[in-house]
Amino acid sequence: MEQSQPAVRGQGLLEWYEALISAALALVLVFSFFFRIIQVDGESMVPTLENGDKLVVWGAGYEPQRGDVVIVDSYTSYGRPLVKRVIAKGGDTISIDYATGTVEVNGKVLEEDYIAEPTYLGYDVEFPYTVPEGTVFVMGDNRNASLDSRSSYVGCIAEQDILGKVLLCFLPFSDFGVVK
Numbered sequence: 001m002e003q004s005q006p007a008v009r010g011q012g013l014l015e016w017y018e019a020l021i022s023a024a025l026a027l028v029l030v031f032s033f034f035f036r037i038i039q040v041d042g043e044s045m046v047p048t049l050e051n052g053d054k055l056v057v058w059g060a061g062y063e064p065q066r067g068d069v070v071i072v073d074s075y076t077s078y079g080r081p082l083v084k085r086v087i088a089k090g091g092d093t094i095s096i097d098y099a100t101g102t103v104e105v106n107g108k109v110l111e112e113d114y115i116a117e118p119t120y121l122g123y124d125v126e127f128p129y130t131v132p133e134g135t136v137f138v139m140g141d142n143r144n145a146s147l148d149s150r151s152s153y154v155g156c157i158a159e160q161d162i163l164g165k166v167l168l169c170f171l172p173f174s175d176f177g178v179v180k
Helices: 011-033
Strands: 035-039 054-058 069-072 082-089 093-097 102-105 135-139 162-171
Touching (some): 035 162, 069 135, 082 093, 082 102
Antiparallel strands (some): 035 054, 054 162, 069 082, 069 162, 093 102
């Protein structure tokens, strides 16, 4: 007749800690390689995003598309990640009429229901402008309070400098939702 071994005191607790550590490691890996958490700094994306909003960003295998809200790596002289909207991709020709406030890409006026007001503020980039291949032209939704690709200071953004697409605003809870 076999005798069962008495349970070692604390073995259940040890297994619980191992499971907790494994879950924490899995979360760290997922958020390191697939998702990022970014905080909006500034008013350039109002009304879509507010200063201080916390965002979930998808980065794994992401390729920028027109209309996407993206995070630009903090390599810029600004020193923090930039949150902007992709307006045009490499090879596209963009034109901005500051008198009427309209933006055209490849001869078509954009329907921009996400902007705060028409685009009246200009910088030093002259239009029409053809976006170089491998880059994107980005603008803030608060066009008249955004430093973006209309300025040679920011210029077009290399696609590899885009950290990812903004998926969700999760804080504050009053702004919770999918970012479009």
